[in-house]
Amino acid sequence: METLKSVSGVSFKQEYIQLLQNSPDGQPVPELVLGAPEFYGTLTLTRGLDKSEKFIQWLLDSRDPVKTGWGAPDLSAGDSSGVDETLELVYTSCTPL
Numbered sequence: 372m373e374t375l376k377s378v379s380g381v382s383f384k385q386e387y388i389q390l391l392q393n394s395p396d397g398q399p400v401p402e403l404v405l406g407a408p409e410f411y412g413t414l415t416l417t418r419g420l421d422k423s424e425k426f427i428q429w430l431l432d433s434r435d436p437v438k439t440g441w442g443a444p445d446l447s448a449g450d451s452s453g454v455d456e457t458l459e460l461v462y463t464s465c466t467p468l
Contacts, residue, residue, distance in 0.1 A: 375418045376455060382412030411462040413439065420454040436460035 386407035392400050414436065418426070420443060430438060440459035 375416055377415075377417040379415045380412045381414060384410040386410075409464075411464075414460045414462065416458045416460065417455050418458075420456045430458070436462045 388405040388407045390403040390405055392403070394400055437460065438458065439461050440457075442457045443454055446454065
């Protein structure tokens with residue numbers, strides 16, 4: 372099991388498209404809402420960099436999410452503090468738990 376220090380950017384948006392129309396006799400049809408595109412945020416995961424390959428393997432095996440960025444801080448030979456890596460992911464679909 373991998374441990375994440377932080378997760379940010381969890382979001383979901385859906386456009387609202389209202390269809391206004393009249394019936395053949397000129398009466399308004401009750402409000403219809405069309406299926407609209409869904410938009411997901413950019414998910415940012417931060418975790419301590421380690422030797423574990425499970426997290427990286429999960430990323431390589433998955434098609435969704437799309438990996439859009441990876442980063443780590445500058446490294447210094449005299450610094451003994453831990454290193455955090457940051458990974459940015461963009462989802463194109465989502466299944467509720």
